[in-house]
Structure formats: C-alpha cells, structure tokens
Amino acid sequence: MSSRTSRVDAAGSVVPPQDTYLGMPPFPTAAKHQLRNSQQRSNLTHATRTIRGKRNALVADKDDWEQLRSAGAAIKDEVLTHLDEYLLQFEEAATAAGATVHWAPDASAANRIVGEIAVEAGVSDVVKAKSMATEEIGLVEALAAADVNAYETDLAALIVQLSADVPSHIVVPAIHRNRAEIREIFATNMGTFGEPAPADLDDDPTHLAAAARHHLRQKFLAAEMAVTGANFAVAESGSLLLVESEGNGRMCVTMPKTLVSVVGIEKLVPTWRDVEVYLQLLARSATGEPMNPYTSVWTGAHADDGPTDVHIVLLDNNRTDILADEVGRQTLRCIRCAACLNVCPVYERAGGHSYGSVYPGPIGAILSPQLRGLHDDVDRELPYASSLCGACFEACPMEINIPRVLVQLRADVIDEEPALKPSAERAAMSVAAAGFSHRTLFDIGEKAAGFAHRLIRNERGITSVPGFSGWFSTRDIATPPAESFSSWWARTGGADDE
Numbered sequence: 299m300s301s302r303t304s305r306v307d308a309a310g311s312v313v314p315p316q317d318t319y320l321g322m323p324p325f326p327t328a329a330k331h332q333l334r335n336s337q338q339r340s341n342l343t344h345a346t347r348t349i350r351g352k353r354n355a356l357v358a359d360k361d362d363w364e365q366l367r368s369a370g371a372a373i374k375d376e377v378l379t380h381l382d383e384y385l386l387q388f389e390e391a392a393t394a395a396g397a398t399v400h401w402a403p404d405a406s407a408a409n410r411i412v413g414e415i416a417v418e419a420g421v422s423d424v425v426k427a428k429s430m431a432t433e434e435i436g437l438v439e440a441l442a443a444a445d446v447n448a449y450e451t452d453l454a455a456l457i458v459q460l461s462a463d464v465p466s467h468i469v470v471p472a473i474h475r476n477r478a479e480i481r482e483i484f485a486t487n488m489g490t491f492g493e494p495a496p497a498d499l500d501d502d503p504t505h506l507a508a509a510a511r512h513h514l515r516q517k518f519l520a521a522e523m524a525v526t527g528a529n530f531a532v533a534e535s536g537s538l539l540l541v542e543s544e545g546n547g548r549m550c551v552t553m554p555k556t557l558v559s560v561v562g563i564e565k566l567v568p569t570w571r572d573v574e575v576y577l578q579l580l581a582r583s584a585t586g587e588p589m590n591p592y593t594s595v596w597t598g599a600h601a602d603d604g605p606t607d608v609h610i611v612l613l614d615n616n617r618t619d620i621l622a623d624e625v626g627r628q629t630l631r632c633i634r635c636a637a638c639l640n641v642c643p644v645y646e647r648a649g650g651h652s653y654g655s656v657y658p659g660p661i662g663a664i665l666s667p668q669l670r671g672l673h674d675d676v677d678r679e680l681p682y683a684s685s686l687c688g689a690c691f692e693a694c695p696m697e698i699n700i701p702r703v704l705v706q707l708r709a710d711v712i713d714e715e716p717a718l719k720p721s722a723e724r725a726a727m728s729v730a731a732a733g734f735s736h737r738t739l740f741d742i743g744e745k746a747a748g749f750a751h752r753l754i755r756n757e758r759g760i761t762s763v764p765g766f767s768g769w770f771s772t773r774d775i776a777t778p779p780a781e782s783f784s785s786w787w788a789r790t791g792g793a794d795d796e
C-alpha cells in the first residue's frame with residue numbers, strides 16, 4: 299500500500315504523490331478526483347463531525363459566546379486600522395527584551411532570513427513546530443535547498459512529512475489519514491528520518507503516539523535551532539504566544555539555543571487583556587476544548603532561561619494588499635481555528651487537497667486568492683468552491699463574513715477577465731444588465747415573461763435553454779408569473795388582491 303495520497307493533474311490524469319502544491323489542478327478537477335477516495339471521505343466525515351460536536355457543546359454552554367465573537371472581531375479591526383503603529387510598538391518592545399526583529403516583505407525574503415540565521419548558527423538540523431506561516435512560505439523546502447533539514451514535531455505534521463504528503467487541514471494536517479494508514483507510514487518511513495518505529499508497531503493510538511514521542515525525543519535532544527510560528531504577538535510587551543495540544547511547541551521554544559519565529563503581521567494584539575478574549579475563542583473553535591493544553595509565552599532572550607538567540611520574522615507576503623481592500627480585509631482577522639472547515643459541506647466531501655493551497659476550506663477559498671492574486675485557474679476557481687450556505691460565517695469566532703468575501707472575489711474574477719471567451723451566459727448577463735438599466739427594455743422583458751408563462755406548461759418551469767446546458771444542468775427557472783409585478787402594482791397599488 300502506498301502511504302502517500304495520489305492527486306490529479308490539470309489534464310485529469312492521476313499523478314504520483316508529491317510534497318508540494320505546485321502544479322496541482324484547479325478545484326473542480328481536483329475535487330472530482332478526491333471525491334472518488336471514499337476512505338478519505340469517511341476519515342474526514344468522522345473527524346470533522348467529532349470536532350464539530352465537541353465545539354458545539356462548549357459554545358452552547360458559554361453564555362457570552364456572541365459577545366466574545368464581537369469583541370474578538372473588534373480588537374482585530376482596531377489592530378488592522380492601526381497596524382503600522384502596533385507593529386512598531388511590538389518591534390520596540392521585543393528588541394528591548396533582547397529579540398532580533400526582521401521584516402520580510404515576501405516569502406523569499408522570509409526564507410532567506412531564516413536560512414541565514416541557520417547558517418550563522420552553524421546548524422544543519424532544526425526542529426519545527428507546526429505553523430501555517432511557515433507552510434505558506436514553503437520554509438521546509440527552502441531550508442532543504444540550503445542543506446538544512448527541518449523536522450516537523452507536531453504529530454500530524456510529522457505524519458504528513460514522513461509520507462511526503464501535504465497538509466489537508468489547518469489544525470489537523472493529517473485529518474485525511476486513519477490510524478491504519480498512520481501505522482503504515484510510521485513503519486515504512488520513520489527510519490529514513492531518524493529513530494525507526496518499533497518492528498511490532500500496531501495501530502493502537504497509544505502505541506503510535508509512543509513511537510512518535512520516541513522518534514521526536516532524539517530530534518529535540520540534538521537540535522540547536524527551532525523554528526515556530528505564533529498565534530499572537532502582544533504589542534505592549536513584545537511577547538509571542540504559541541498554543542498547542544502536544545507540548546512539542548513548548549519543547550521547541552525552550553530547548554534549542556536559537557529560536558526563530560515566523561509571524562504574519564496580522565497576528566498582533568495590542569495588550570494582554572486582549573489575549574484573554576482569543577484564548578477563550580480559539581481552543582473552543584479549534585479542537586472543542588475549553589482551554590488548549592499548552593500555552594507558551596516568550597519575551598525576548600534571557601541568558602539563563604531558554605534560547606539565548608531569539609529572532610522574530612514579521613511576514614507581510616501580500617497582507618498589506620489585503621488590508622487595502624475594504625471587503626477582503628476582514629480575512630486578516632482569522633485566528634486559524636479551522637471551525638469554518640469543520641462545518642463546511644464542500645470541504646467535508648472534497649477534502650483539503652482539492653484547494654491547491656496550505657489554506658484549505660472556506661478560509662482558504664478567500665485567503666489564498668488574496669495572498670497569491672487571481673493569476674491562474676487554481677486561484678480563480680477557489681471563490682467558487684462554496685455553496686454560499688453560510689455555515690462558515692456562523693461558526694467563525696472572528697465573525698468573518700466568508701460568503702460576502704467569496705462573492706466579492708467572484709466579481710473580481712469576472713472583472714479581471716475582460717478578454718474572456720464570449721459565452722452564452724456572459725451574453726445573457728449583458729442583456730439582463732441592459733434590461734434592468736432601461737425602463738423600456740424592462741417593460742419589454744416583463745411582457746416577454748408573461749408570454750413565456752403561457753408557453754410553459756410543465757410544473758418544473760424552464761428546465762433547459764439551448765446554449766445553456768451547463769447552467770441548467772444544476773438549476774431550473776420557475777415559470778414566470780402570468781402578470782408582471784409592475785402591472786400588478788399599477789392595478790392594485792400594492793393592496794393584497796387575493
């Protein structure tokens with residue numbers, strides 16, 4: 299059995315597994331392929347339902363949940379409005395506490411900075427805590443190109459790395475795997491990365507966890523440098539916070555001499571009082587726990603406590619462009635809890651690998667096209683990877699109106715494609731736009747609708763129109779009423795005439 303997940307290329311052919319999203323096909327093609335993977339669908343359904351159930355029970359018990367959501371959104375909006383000031387305040391406080399702050403305008407700058415720190419520290423191996431920012435910039439691959447091995451220490455991220463796979467969920471990167479698959483991955487590949495799995499390893503979760511602990515312990519003891527992300531950066535003290543469930547992050551931020559944290563600039567919060575709000579929102583939304591098991595905080599460097607060489611890389615990578623967009627900027631409130639993934643019917647069926655990005659699901663459908671631009675079909679298709687049911691908006695602890703941003707991005711896709719091939723749908727939309735803009739044309743349209751009413755005899759309404767087979771394959775149009783609204787209004791003045 300292969301331990302890696304095959305994918306499908308832009309032409310629809312199955313291709314071998316790979317450890318990068320590059321070259322992955324747009325959502326419709328990828329999802330079609332992933333939907334055939336019934337084992338993955340079953341793994342995902344089980345996992346997302348379990349997390350969702352726990353989250354719902356905790357939220358139902360929290361009387362001030364809606365107030366917390368609003369407070370979380372308001373704090374982030376305040377930060378985003380004054381981001382320049384908070385960033386400078388954070389840099390000043392972190393520097394005064396002994397950290398070195400770097401500014402990375404894009405992914406390649408961030409990778410270069412981390413690579414140079416590794417070279418300067420003279421290390422060839424680093425341990426790494428799970429971090430979406432480092433996934434976003436492809437740090438592990440960039441370090442490998444500089445002959446530095448970065449070892450994932452989060453259990454799910456380790457499973458992904460050992461199987462040369464890519465993450466499929468923000469919080470649980472190997473959510474698409476079941477324990478039989480994980481046993482196979484450990485038994486086959488652990489030895490090539492270090493301490494091998496026990497020869498008699500079975501798929502008992504306790505034994506799998508013990509194998510991972512033993513394997514990782516050797517990495518922690520040997521590592522002289524760690525790379526992490528951070529969930530929050532506190533402007534008033536220059537501190538970073540990392541929340542996690544396994545303790546591997548705690549090991550990363552305390553054991554090695556050199557610590558580098560790559561942090562998106564939107565992770566700022568003004569004060570420690572604000573952190574209280576997010577710690578209540580994040581754990582409940584992410585894993586359905588009242589409080590996450592490990593919360594690590596570090597402020598600068600200290601000679602006799604933890605790492606002595608502490609670096610913070612503040613990552614922009616198009617975030618300031620998102621900030622400039624009135625509708626899209628709410629995306630930057632995201633705290634990467636993945637609650638939107640766990641409620642999304644599209645994600646549950648299509649799986650995380652269909653989104654062609656480290657950010658899958660509803661948040662990925664709005665974040666990836668904004669971070670990367672609408673330059674290719676992968677990003678142009680993402681805003682359509684949604685039924686707009688609104689479940690993500692309801693679940694989001696940061697009140698991000700994902701459907702609203704999706705609709706805006708769909709409009710951007712259309713606006714950015716003026717040279718689009720003409721299509722029947724495009725022509726019909728132009729006629730509709732003209733009809734709604736001119737009274738005479740509108741009246742003609744209403745008369746035509748009345749005429750259509752007399753022609754259409756079946757109960758389903760209009761079920762096909764030549765040239766629109768694609769559109770009508772999933773939609774019908776109700777039979778137009780016999781009398782138009784204008785005519786009814788003129789006749790009754792709005793009074794009910796039933």
Ligand code: SF4
Pocket residue numbers: 583631632633634635636637638639661690693694695696697698
């Ligand atoms: S968009 Fe909202 S629900 Fe989704 S990951 Fe971000 S904060 Fe969580």
